[in-house]
Amino acid sequence: MKDLEHHLSEAVGDGQPRKFRPWKKILIIVEGVYSMEGSLCKLPEIVALKKKYKAYLYVDEAHSIGAIGSRGRGVVDYWNVDPNDIDIHMGTFTKSFGSVGGYIAGKKSLVDYIRVHSHSACYSSSMSAPIVYQIISALTIVTGRDGTNDGQKRIRQLSRNVHYFRRQLVDMGFIVYGNKDSPVIPVMLFIPAKIAAVNREMLKRGCAVVTVGFPATKITESRVRFCISASHTKEMLDHALRAFDEVGFLTGLQCSKRNPPRRLYELNPDKYLEEE
Structure with a gap:
Protein backbone atom coordinates (compact mmCIF):
# COMPACT_ATOMS: atom_id res chain seq x y z
CA MET A 1 0.00 0.00 0.00
CA GLY A 144 -30.19 -18.37 -4.46
CA ARG A 145 -32.84 -17.27 -6.93
CA ASP A 146 -33.57 -20.91 -7.74
CA GLY A 147 -35.38 -21.19 -4.41
CA THR A 148 -32.74 -23.42 -2.80
CA ASN A 149 -29.61 -22.87 -0.71
CA ASP A 150 -27.52 -24.99 -3.09
CA GLY A 151 -25.35 -21.98 -3.97
CA GLN A 152 -24.55 -21.26 -0.33
CA LYS A 153 -23.78 -24.94 0.26
CA ARG A 154 -21.29 -24.93 -2.61
CA ILE A 155 -19.60 -21.75 -1.41
CA ARG A 156 -19.20 -23.20 2.10
CA GLN A 157 -17.99 -26.53 0.68
CA LEU A 158 -15.38 -24.70 -1.42
CA SER A 159 -14.15 -22.90 1.70
CA ARG A 160 -13.85 -26.19 3.61
CA ASN A 161 -12.02 -27.84 0.70
CA VAL A 162 -9.56 -24.94 0.44
CA HIS A 163 -8.72 -24.99 4.15
CA TYR A 164 -8.46 -28.80 4.26
CA PHE A 165 -6.07 -28.95 1.30
CA ARG A 166 -3.95 -25.88 2.06
CA ARG A 167 -3.36 -26.57 5.75
CA GLN A 168 -2.07 -30.08 5.09
CA LEU A 169 0.33 -28.84 2.41
CA VAL A 170 1.66 -26.22 4.84
CA ASP A 171 2.04 -28.73 7.69
CA MET A 172 3.94 -31.12 5.40
CA GLY A 173 6.62 -28.45 4.98
CA PHE A 174 5.82 -27.13 1.50
CA ILE A 175 6.13 -23.42 0.79
CA VAL A 176 2.57 -22.37 -0.03
CA TYR A 177 1.74 -18.86 -1.23
CA GLY A 178 -1.52 -16.94 -1.01
CA ASN A 179 -4.39 -16.11 1.29
CA LYS A 180 -5.82 -18.86 3.49
CA ASP A 181 -9.26 -18.45 1.83
CA SER A 182 -8.04 -18.35 -1.77
CA PRO A 183 -9.13 -21.24 -4.04
CA VAL A 184 -5.85 -20.76 -5.94
CA ILE A 185 -3.08 -22.58 -4.04
CA PRO A 186 0.47 -22.15 -5.45
CA VAL A 187 3.24 -24.39 -4.09
CA MET A 188 6.76 -23.23 -4.85
CA LEU A 189 9.14 -25.37 -6.92
CA PHE A 190 11.83 -22.68 -7.40
CA ILE A 191 14.17 -24.70 -9.66
CA PRO A 192 13.01 -24.64 -13.32
CA ALA A 193 14.17 -28.24 -13.88
CA LYS A 194 11.56 -29.43 -11.39
CA ILE A 195 8.65 -28.12 -13.48
CA ALA A 196 8.60 -31.02 -15.94
CA ALA A 197 9.56 -33.56 -13.25
CA VAL A 198 6.64 -32.61 -10.97
CA ASN A 199 4.22 -32.52 -13.91
CA ARG A 200 5.20 -35.99 -15.16
CA GLU A 201 5.33 -37.61 -11.73
CA MET A 202 1.92 -36.24 -10.76
CA LEU A 203 0.46 -37.44 -14.05
CA LYS A 204 1.83 -40.93 -13.38
CA ARG A 205 -0.16 -40.91 -10.14
CA GLY A 206 -3.39 -39.85 -11.86
CA CYS A 207 -3.25 -36.10 -11.16
CA ALA A 208 -3.04 -33.47 -13.89
CA VAL A 209 -1.57 -30.30 -12.36
CA VAL A 210 -0.70 -26.86 -13.70
CA THR A 211 2.99 -26.04 -13.39
CA VAL A 212 4.11 -22.49 -14.14
CA GLY A 213 7.54 -21.10 -14.93
CA PHE A 214 9.35 -18.30 -16.75
CA PRO A 215 8.20 -15.96 -18.32
CA ALA A 216 4.89 -16.21 -16.41
CA THR A 217 6.96 -16.07 -13.19
CA LYS A 218 10.52 -15.07 -12.36
CA ILE A 219 12.97 -17.73 -13.51
CA THR A 220 13.69 -18.83 -9.92
CA GLU A 221 10.05 -18.72 -8.78
CA SER A 222 8.47 -21.59 -10.71
CA ARG A 223 5.51 -23.21 -9.01
CA VAL A 224 2.71 -25.75 -9.22
CA ARG A 225 -0.77 -24.28 -8.95
CA PHE A 226 -3.73 -26.15 -7.46
CA CYS A 227 -7.20 -24.71 -8.13
CA ILE A 228 -9.76 -26.12 -5.69
CA SER A 229 -13.44 -26.60 -6.54
CA ALA A 230 -16.58 -27.17 -4.48
CA SER A 231 -17.10 -30.32 -6.57
CA HIS A 232 -13.93 -31.93 -5.23
CA THR A 233 -14.73 -34.65 -2.73
CA LYS A 234 -12.58 -35.50 0.31
CA GLU A 235 -11.46 -38.67 -1.51
CA MET A 236 -10.27 -36.62 -4.50
CA LEU A 237 -8.37 -34.17 -2.29
CA ASP A 238 -6.80 -37.02 -0.30
CA HIS A 239 -5.68 -38.68 -3.55
CA ALA A 240 -4.06 -35.43 -4.74
CA LEU A 241 -2.39 -34.95 -1.34
CA ARG A 242 -1.00 -38.50 -1.33
CA ALA A 243 0.36 -38.05 -4.85
CA PHE A 244 1.95 -34.69 -4.07
CA ASP A 245 3.37 -36.02 -0.80
CA GLU A 246 5.23 -38.70 -2.80
CA VAL A 247 6.30 -36.34 -5.58
CA GLY A 248 7.34 -33.60 -3.15
CA PHE A 249 9.50 -36.06 -1.19
CA LEU A 250 10.97 -37.43 -4.43
CA THR A 251 11.87 -33.99 -5.85
CA GLY A 252 12.82 -32.29 -2.56
CA LEU A 253 10.12 -29.64 -2.36
CA GLN A 254 9.59 -29.65 1.42
CA CYS A 255 11.92 -26.78 2.27
CA SER A 256 9.84 -24.56 4.55
CA LYS A 257 11.72 -23.03 7.50
CA ARG A 258 8.51 -22.53 9.48
CA ASN A 259 7.27 -26.11 9.30
CA PRO A 260 9.67 -29.09 9.40
CA PRO A 261 9.22 -31.66 6.59
CA ARG A 262 6.62 -34.31 7.39
CA ARG A 263 5.00 -37.05 5.36
CA LEU A 264 1.25 -37.17 4.90
CA TYR A 265 0.91 -40.34 7.01
CA GLU A 266 2.33 -38.40 10.00
CA LEU A 267 -0.64 -35.99 9.95
CA ASN A 268 -4.05 -36.59 11.48
CA PRO A 269 -6.60 -35.88 8.69
CA ASP A 270 -9.47 -35.46 11.17
CA LYS A 271 -7.67 -32.39 12.54
CA TYR A 272 -8.21 -30.58 9.23
CA LEU A 273 -11.92 -31.31 8.81
CA GLU A 274 -14.31 -28.41 9.39
CA GLU A 275 -17.91 -28.76 10.52
CA GLU A 276 -20.58 -28.32 7.86
Missing part, protein backbone atom coordinates in the same frame (compact mmCIF):
# COMPACT_ATOMS: atom_id res chain seq x y z
CA LYS A 2 2.89 2.35 0.71
CA ASP A 3 4.27 1.79 -2.79
CA LEU A 4 0.85 2.39 -4.38
CA GLU A 5 0.40 5.59 -2.40
CA HIS A 6 3.89 6.71 -3.43
CA HIS A 7 3.04 6.25 -7.13
CA LEU A 8 -0.33 7.99 -6.74
CA SER A 9 1.29 10.88 -4.92
CA GLU A 10 3.91 11.22 -7.66
CA ALA A 11 1.27 11.07 -10.41
CA VAL A 12 -0.83 13.78 -8.75
CA GLY A 13 2.11 15.98 -7.75
CA ASP A 14 4.40 15.68 -10.80
CA GLY A 15 1.90 15.06 -13.57
CA GLN A 16 2.93 13.60 -16.93
CA PRO A 17 6.61 12.89 -17.68
CA ARG A 18 8.60 15.60 -19.51
CA LYS A 19 5.68 18.04 -19.94
CA PHE A 20 4.45 17.80 -16.32
CA ARG A 21 0.86 18.40 -17.34
CA PRO A 22 -1.71 17.03 -14.86
CA TRP A 23 -3.23 13.67 -15.66
CA LYS A 24 -6.91 13.83 -16.66
CA LYS A 25 -7.59 10.45 -15.07
CA ILE A 26 -5.59 8.10 -12.83
CA LEU A 27 -6.67 4.46 -12.91
CA ILE A 28 -5.83 1.85 -10.24
CA ILE A 29 -6.08 -1.69 -11.66
CA VAL A 30 -6.09 -4.67 -9.27
CA GLU A 31 -7.09 -8.34 -9.30
CA GLY A 32 -9.45 -9.81 -6.72
CA VAL A 33 -7.43 -13.02 -6.41
CA TYR A 34 -4.00 -12.96 -8.06
CA SER A 35 -3.86 -16.06 -10.22
CA MET A 36 -0.14 -16.80 -9.76
CA GLU A 37 0.15 -15.82 -6.09
CA GLY A 38 -3.21 -16.85 -4.65
CA SER A 39 -3.25 -13.61 -2.67
CA LEU A 40 -6.23 -11.27 -2.23
CA CYS A 41 -6.04 -7.54 -2.89
CA LYS A 42 -6.51 -5.35 0.20
CA LEU A 43 -9.60 -3.73 -1.23
CA PRO A 44 -10.64 -1.50 1.73
CA GLU A 45 -7.19 0.13 1.79
CA ILE A 46 -7.15 0.52 -1.99
CA VAL A 47 -10.61 2.15 -1.93
CA ALA A 48 -9.38 4.56 0.76
CA LEU A 49 -6.39 5.56 -1.43
CA LYS A 50 -8.64 5.88 -4.47
CA LYS A 51 -10.85 8.37 -2.62
CA LYS A 52 -7.88 10.23 -1.16
CA TYR A 53 -6.25 10.84 -4.55
CA LYS A 54 -9.51 11.04 -6.55
CA ALA A 55 -8.50 8.13 -8.80
CA TYR A 56 -10.60 5.50 -10.57
CA LEU A 57 -10.64 1.85 -9.53
CA TYR A 58 -10.76 -1.17 -11.88
CA VAL A 59 -11.18 -4.57 -10.18
CA ASP A 60 -10.59 -7.82 -12.08
CA GLU A 61 -12.66 -10.55 -10.38
CA ALA A 62 -11.73 -13.35 -12.82
CA HIS A 63 -10.57 -15.78 -10.09
CA SER A 64 -12.71 -14.51 -7.21
CA ILE A 65 -16.28 -14.15 -8.50
CA GLY A 66 -18.34 -17.14 -7.44
CA ALA A 67 -15.54 -18.37 -5.15
CA ILE A 68 -14.78 -15.72 -2.51
CA GLY A 69 -17.07 -14.05 0.01
CA SER A 70 -19.95 -15.29 2.14
CA ARG A 71 -22.31 -14.97 -0.85
CA GLY A 72 -19.78 -15.83 -3.54
CA ARG A 73 -19.72 -12.30 -4.92
CA GLY A 74 -15.95 -11.89 -5.01
CA VAL A 75 -13.56 -9.69 -3.05
CA VAL A 76 -16.14 -6.90 -2.77
CA ASP A 77 -18.27 -9.36 -0.80
CA TYR A 78 -15.25 -10.80 1.07
CA TRP A 79 -14.13 -7.38 2.35
CA ASN A 80 -17.72 -6.05 2.65
CA VAL A 81 -16.92 -3.06 0.43
CA ASP A 82 -19.60 -0.89 -1.16
CA PRO A 83 -19.80 -1.91 -4.87
CA ASN A 84 -20.42 1.76 -5.75
CA ASP A 85 -16.80 2.44 -4.76
CA ILE A 86 -15.65 0.29 -7.70
CA ASP A 87 -15.71 2.26 -10.96
CA ILE A 88 -15.09 -0.67 -13.32
CA HIS A 89 -15.92 -4.21 -12.27
CA MET A 90 -14.69 -7.01 -14.55
CA GLY A 91 -15.05 -10.78 -14.38
CA THR A 92 -15.09 -13.92 -16.47
CA PHE A 93 -17.70 -16.59 -17.14
CA THR A 94 -15.07 -19.26 -17.90
CA LYS A 95 -14.33 -20.32 -14.31
CA SER A 96 -17.05 -20.32 -11.63
CA PHE A 97 -19.80 -20.09 -14.25
CA GLY A 98 -18.46 -22.93 -16.41
CA SER A 99 -19.15 -21.08 -19.66
CA VAL A 100 -17.30 -18.64 -21.95
CA GLY A 101 -16.98 -14.87 -22.21
CA GLY A 102 -16.93 -12.26 -19.49
CA TYR A 103 -18.52 -9.06 -18.27
CA ILE A 104 -17.80 -5.45 -17.39
CA ALA A 105 -20.04 -3.71 -14.86
CA GLY A 106 -20.15 -0.03 -14.03
CA LYS A 107 -22.20 3.10 -14.56
CA LYS A 108 -24.61 3.10 -17.49
CA SER A 109 -22.58 5.81 -19.25
CA LEU A 110 -19.45 3.62 -19.07
CA VAL A 111 -21.22 0.47 -20.35
CA ASP A 112 -22.86 2.44 -23.20
CA TYR A 113 -19.48 3.91 -24.18
CA ILE A 114 -17.86 0.45 -24.28
CA ARG A 115 -20.71 -0.95 -26.37
CA VAL A 116 -20.25 1.80 -28.97
CA HIS A 117 -16.46 2.06 -29.07
CA SER A 118 -15.17 -1.44 -28.25
CA HIS A 119 -14.19 -3.50 -31.31
CA SER A 120 -15.15 -6.71 -29.51
CA ALA A 121 -18.67 -5.36 -29.06
CA CYS A 122 -19.08 -3.73 -32.48
CA TYR A 123 -17.55 -6.39 -34.74
CA SER A 124 -18.59 -9.65 -33.11
CA SER A 125 -21.81 -11.61 -32.89
CA SER A 126 -23.74 -12.04 -29.67
CA MET A 127 -23.30 -15.05 -27.39
CA SER A 128 -25.13 -18.22 -28.39
CA ALA A 129 -28.26 -19.17 -26.44
CA PRO A 130 -26.77 -22.27 -24.69
CA ILE A 131 -23.81 -20.22 -23.41
CA VAL A 132 -26.08 -17.48 -22.08
CA TYR A 133 -28.40 -20.04 -20.47
CA GLN A 134 -25.46 -21.70 -18.72
CA ILE A 135 -24.36 -18.33 -17.30
CA ILE A 136 -27.88 -17.44 -16.14
CA SER A 137 -28.33 -20.91 -14.58
CA ALA A 138 -25.05 -20.65 -12.61
CA LEU A 139 -25.86 -17.09 -11.52
CA THR A 140 -29.33 -18.18 -10.38
CA ILE A 141 -27.81 -20.92 -8.20
CA VAL A 142 -25.10 -18.68 -6.70
CA THR A 143 -27.59 -15.93 -5.80
Whole structure:
Protein backbone atom coordinates (compact mmCIF):
# COMPACT_ATOMS: atom_id res chain seq x y z
CA MET A 1 0.00 0.00 0.00
CA LYS A 2 2.89 2.35 0.71
CA ASP A 3 4.27 1.79 -2.79
CA LEU A 4 0.85 2.39 -4.38
CA GLU A 5 0.40 5.59 -2.40
CA HIS A 6 3.89 6.71 -3.43
CA HIS A 7 3.04 6.25 -7.13
CA LEU A 8 -0.33 7.99 -6.74
CA SER A 9 1.29 10.88 -4.92
CA GLU A 10 3.91 11.22 -7.66
CA ALA A 11 1.27 11.07 -10.41
CA VAL A 12 -0.83 13.78 -8.75
CA GLY A 13 2.11 15.98 -7.75
CA ASP A 14 4.40 15.68 -10.80
CA GLY A 15 1.90 15.06 -13.57
CA GLN A 16 2.93 13.60 -16.93
CA PRO A 17 6.61 12.89 -17.68
CA ARG A 18 8.60 15.60 -19.51
CA LYS A 19 5.68 18.04 -19.94
CA PHE A 20 4.45 17.80 -16.32
CA ARG A 21 0.86 18.40 -17.34
CA PRO A 22 -1.71 17.03 -14.86
CA TRP A 23 -3.23 13.67 -15.66
CA LYS A 24 -6.91 13.83 -16.66
CA LYS A 25 -7.59 10.45 -15.07
CA ILE A 26 -5.59 8.10 -12.83
CA LEU A 27 -6.67 4.46 -12.91
CA ILE A 28 -5.83 1.85 -10.24
CA ILE A 29 -6.08 -1.69 -11.66
CA VAL A 30 -6.09 -4.67 -9.27
CA GLU A 31 -7.09 -8.34 -9.30
CA GLY A 32 -9.45 -9.81 -6.72
CA VAL A 33 -7.43 -13.02 -6.41
CA TYR A 34 -4.00 -12.96 -8.06
CA SER A 35 -3.86 -16.06 -10.22
CA MET A 36 -0.14 -16.80 -9.76
CA GLU A 37 0.15 -15.82 -6.09
CA GLY A 38 -3.21 -16.85 -4.65
CA SER A 39 -3.25 -13.61 -2.67
CA LEU A 40 -6.23 -11.27 -2.23
CA CYS A 41 -6.04 -7.54 -2.89
CA LYS A 42 -6.51 -5.35 0.20
CA LEU A 43 -9.60 -3.73 -1.23
CA PRO A 44 -10.64 -1.50 1.73
CA GLU A 45 -7.19 0.13 1.79
CA ILE A 46 -7.15 0.52 -1.99
CA VAL A 47 -10.61 2.15 -1.93
CA ALA A 48 -9.38 4.56 0.76
CA LEU A 49 -6.39 5.56 -1.43
CA LYS A 50 -8.64 5.88 -4.47
CA LYS A 51 -10.85 8.37 -2.62
CA LYS A 52 -7.88 10.23 -1.16
CA TYR A 53 -6.25 10.84 -4.55
CA LYS A 54 -9.51 11.04 -6.55
CA ALA A 55 -8.50 8.13 -8.80
CA TYR A 56 -10.60 5.50 -10.57
CA LEU A 57 -10.64 1.85 -9.53
CA TYR A 58 -10.76 -1.17 -11.88
CA VAL A 59 -11.18 -4.57 -10.18
CA ASP A 60 -10.59 -7.82 -12.08
CA GLU A 61 -12.66 -10.55 -10.38
CA ALA A 62 -11.73 -13.35 -12.82
CA HIS A 63 -10.57 -15.78 -10.09
CA SER A 64 -12.71 -14.51 -7.21
CA ILE A 65 -16.28 -14.15 -8.50
CA GLY A 66 -18.34 -17.14 -7.44
CA ALA A 67 -15.54 -18.37 -5.15
CA ILE A 68 -14.78 -15.72 -2.51
CA GLY A 69 -17.07 -14.05 0.01
CA SER A 70 -19.95 -15.29 2.14
CA ARG A 71 -22.31 -14.97 -0.85
CA GLY A 72 -19.78 -15.83 -3.54
CA ARG A 73 -19.72 -12.30 -4.92
CA GLY A 74 -15.95 -11.89 -5.01
CA VAL A 75 -13.56 -9.69 -3.05
CA VAL A 76 -16.14 -6.90 -2.77
CA ASP A 77 -18.27 -9.36 -0.80
CA TYR A 78 -15.25 -10.80 1.07
CA TRP A 79 -14.13 -7.38 2.35
CA ASN A 80 -17.72 -6.05 2.65
CA VAL A 81 -16.92 -3.06 0.43
CA ASP A 82 -19.60 -0.89 -1.16
CA PRO A 83 -19.80 -1.91 -4.87
CA ASN A 84 -20.42 1.76 -5.75
CA ASP A 85 -16.80 2.44 -4.76
CA ILE A 86 -15.65 0.29 -7.70
CA ASP A 87 -15.71 2.26 -10.96
CA ILE A 88 -15.09 -0.67 -13.32
CA HIS A 89 -15.92 -4.21 -12.27
CA MET A 90 -14.69 -7.01 -14.55
CA GLY A 91 -15.05 -10.78 -14.38
CA THR A 92 -15.09 -13.92 -16.47
CA PHE A 93 -17.70 -16.59 -17.14
CA THR A 94 -15.07 -19.26 -17.90
CA LYS A 95 -14.33 -20.32 -14.31
CA SER A 96 -17.05 -20.32 -11.63
CA PHE A 97 -19.80 -20.09 -14.25
CA GLY A 98 -18.46 -22.93 -16.41
CA SER A 99 -19.15 -21.08 -19.66
CA VAL A 100 -17.30 -18.64 -21.95
CA GLY A 101 -16.98 -14.87 -22.21
CA GLY A 102 -16.93 -12.26 -19.49
CA TYR A 103 -18.52 -9.06 -18.27
CA ILE A 104 -17.80 -5.45 -17.39
CA ALA A 105 -20.04 -3.71 -14.86
CA GLY A 106 -20.15 -0.03 -14.03
CA LYS A 107 -22.20 3.10 -14.56
CA LYS A 108 -24.61 3.10 -17.49
CA SER A 109 -22.58 5.81 -19.25
CA LEU A 110 -19.45 3.62 -19.07
CA VAL A 111 -21.22 0.47 -20.35
CA ASP A 112 -22.86 2.44 -23.20
CA TYR A 113 -19.48 3.91 -24.18
CA ILE A 114 -17.86 0.45 -24.28
CA ARG A 115 -20.71 -0.95 -26.37
CA VAL A 116 -20.25 1.80 -28.97
CA HIS A 117 -16.46 2.06 -29.07
CA SER A 118 -15.17 -1.44 -28.25
CA HIS A 119 -14.19 -3.50 -31.31
CA SER A 120 -15.15 -6.71 -29.51
CA ALA A 121 -18.67 -5.36 -29.06
CA CYS A 122 -19.08 -3.73 -32.48
CA TYR A 123 -17.55 -6.39 -34.74
CA SER A 124 -18.59 -9.65 -33.11
CA SER A 125 -21.81 -11.61 -32.89
CA SER A 126 -23.74 -12.04 -29.67
CA MET A 127 -23.30 -15.05 -27.39
CA SER A 128 -25.13 -18.22 -28.39
CA ALA A 129 -28.26 -19.17 -26.44
CA PRO A 130 -26.77 -22.27 -24.69
CA ILE A 131 -23.81 -20.22 -23.41
CA VAL A 132 -26.08 -17.48 -22.08
CA TYR A 133 -28.40 -20.04 -20.47
CA GLN A 134 -25.46 -21.70 -18.72
CA ILE A 135 -24.36 -18.33 -17.30
CA ILE A 136 -27.88 -17.44 -16.14
CA SER A 137 -28.33 -20.91 -14.58
CA ALA A 138 -25.05 -20.65 -12.61
CA LEU A 139 -25.86 -17.09 -11.52
CA THR A 140 -29.33 -18.18 -10.38
CA ILE A 141 -27.81 -20.92 -8.20
CA VAL A 142 -25.10 -18.68 -6.70
CA THR A 143 -27.59 -15.93 -5.80
CA GLY A 144 -30.19 -18.37 -4.46
CA ARG A 145 -32.84 -17.27 -6.93
CA ASP A 146 -33.57 -20.91 -7.74
CA GLY A 147 -35.38 -21.19 -4.41
CA THR A 148 -32.74 -23.42 -2.80
CA ASN A 149 -29.61 -22.87 -0.71
CA ASP A 150 -27.52 -24.99 -3.09
CA GLY A 151 -25.35 -21.98 -3.97
CA GLN A 152 -24.55 -21.26 -0.33
CA LYS A 153 -23.78 -24.94 0.26
CA ARG A 154 -21.29 -24.93 -2.61
CA ILE A 155 -19.60 -21.75 -1.41
CA ARG A 156 -19.20 -23.20 2.10
CA GLN A 157 -17.99 -26.53 0.68
CA LEU A 158 -15.38 -24.70 -1.42
CA SER A 159 -14.15 -22.90 1.70
CA ARG A 160 -13.85 -26.19 3.61
CA ASN A 161 -12.02 -27.84 0.70
CA VAL A 162 -9.56 -24.94 0.44
CA HIS A 163 -8.72 -24.99 4.15
CA TYR A 164 -8.46 -28.80 4.26
CA PHE A 165 -6.07 -28.95 1.30
CA ARG A 166 -3.95 -25.88 2.06
CA ARG A 167 -3.36 -26.57 5.75
CA GLN A 168 -2.07 -30.08 5.09
CA LEU A 169 0.33 -28.84 2.41
CA VAL A 170 1.66 -26.22 4.84
CA ASP A 171 2.04 -28.73 7.69
CA MET A 172 3.94 -31.12 5.40
CA GLY A 173 6.62 -28.45 4.98
CA PHE A 174 5.82 -27.13 1.50
CA ILE A 175 6.13 -23.42 0.79
CA VAL A 176 2.57 -22.37 -0.03
CA TYR A 177 1.74 -18.86 -1.23
CA GLY A 178 -1.52 -16.94 -1.01
CA ASN A 179 -4.39 -16.11 1.29
CA LYS A 180 -5.82 -18.86 3.49
CA ASP A 181 -9.26 -18.45 1.83
CA SER A 182 -8.04 -18.35 -1.77
CA PRO A 183 -9.13 -21.24 -4.04
CA VAL A 184 -5.85 -20.76 -5.94
CA ILE A 185 -3.08 -22.58 -4.04
CA PRO A 186 0.47 -22.15 -5.45
CA VAL A 187 3.24 -24.39 -4.09
CA MET A 188 6.76 -23.23 -4.85
CA LEU A 189 9.14 -25.37 -6.92
CA PHE A 190 11.83 -22.68 -7.40
CA ILE A 191 14.17 -24.70 -9.66
CA PRO A 192 13.01 -24.64 -13.32
CA ALA A 193 14.17 -28.24 -13.88
CA LYS A 194 11.56 -29.43 -11.39
CA ILE A 195 8.65 -28.12 -13.48
CA ALA A 196 8.60 -31.02 -15.94
CA ALA A 197 9.56 -33.56 -13.25
CA VAL A 198 6.64 -32.61 -10.97
CA ASN A 199 4.22 -32.52 -13.91
CA ARG A 200 5.20 -35.99 -15.16
CA GLU A 201 5.33 -37.61 -11.73
CA MET A 202 1.92 -36.24 -10.76
CA LEU A 203 0.46 -37.44 -14.05
CA LYS A 204 1.83 -40.93 -13.38
CA ARG A 205 -0.16 -40.91 -10.14
CA GLY A 206 -3.39 -39.85 -11.86
CA CYS A 207 -3.25 -36.10 -11.16
CA ALA A 208 -3.04 -33.47 -13.89
CA VAL A 209 -1.57 -30.30 -12.36
CA VAL A 210 -0.70 -26.86 -13.70
CA THR A 211 2.99 -26.04 -13.39
CA VAL A 212 4.11 -22.49 -14.14
CA GLY A 213 7.54 -21.10 -14.93
CA PHE A 214 9.35 -18.30 -16.75
CA PRO A 215 8.20 -15.96 -18.32
CA ALA A 216 4.89 -16.21 -16.41
CA THR A 217 6.96 -16.07 -13.19
CA LYS A 218 10.52 -15.07 -12.36
CA ILE A 219 12.97 -17.73 -13.51
CA THR A 220 13.69 -18.83 -9.92
CA GLU A 221 10.05 -18.72 -8.78
CA SER A 222 8.47 -21.59 -10.71
CA ARG A 223 5.51 -23.21 -9.01
CA VAL A 224 2.71 -25.75 -9.22
CA ARG A 225 -0.77 -24.28 -8.95
CA PHE A 226 -3.73 -26.15 -7.46
CA CYS A 227 -7.20 -24.71 -8.13
CA ILE A 228 -9.76 -26.12 -5.69
CA SER A 229 -13.44 -26.60 -6.54
CA ALA A 230 -16.58 -27.17 -4.48
CA SER A 231 -17.10 -30.32 -6.57
CA HIS A 232 -13.93 -31.93 -5.23
CA THR A 233 -14.73 -34.65 -2.73
CA LYS A 234 -12.58 -35.50 0.31
CA GLU A 235 -11.46 -38.67 -1.51
CA MET A 236 -10.27 -36.62 -4.50
CA LEU A 237 -8.37 -34.17 -2.29
CA ASP A 238 -6.80 -37.02 -0.30
CA HIS A 239 -5.68 -38.68 -3.55
CA ALA A 240 -4.06 -35.43 -4.74
CA LEU A 241 -2.39 -34.95 -1.34
CA ARG A 242 -1.00 -38.50 -1.33
CA ALA A 243 0.36 -38.05 -4.85
CA PHE A 244 1.95 -34.69 -4.07
CA ASP A 245 3.37 -36.02 -0.80
CA GLU A 246 5.23 -38.70 -2.80
CA VAL A 247 6.30 -36.34 -5.58
CA GLY A 248 7.34 -33.60 -3.15
CA PHE A 249 9.50 -36.06 -1.19
CA LEU A 250 10.97 -37.43 -4.43
CA THR A 251 11.87 -33.99 -5.85
CA GLY A 252 12.82 -32.29 -2.56
CA LEU A 253 10.12 -29.64 -2.36
CA GLN A 254 9.59 -29.65 1.42
CA CYS A 255 11.92 -26.78 2.27
CA SER A 256 9.84 -24.56 4.55
CA LYS A 257 11.72 -23.03 7.50
CA ARG A 258 8.51 -22.53 9.48
CA ASN A 259 7.27 -26.11 9.30
CA PRO A 260 9.67 -29.09 9.40
CA PRO A 261 9.22 -31.66 6.59
CA ARG A 262 6.62 -34.31 7.39
CA ARG A 263 5.00 -37.05 5.36
CA LEU A 264 1.25 -37.17 4.90
CA TYR A 265 0.91 -40.34 7.01
CA GLU A 266 2.33 -38.40 10.00
CA LEU A 267 -0.64 -35.99 9.95
CA ASN A 268 -4.05 -36.59 11.48
CA PRO A 269 -6.60 -35.88 8.69
CA ASP A 270 -9.47 -35.46 11.17
CA LYS A 271 -7.67 -32.39 12.54
CA TYR A 272 -8.21 -30.58 9.23
CA LEU A 273 -11.92 -31.31 8.81
CA GLU A 274 -14.31 -28.41 9.39
CA GLU A 275 -17.91 -28.76 10.52
CA GLU A 276 -20.58 -28.32 7.86
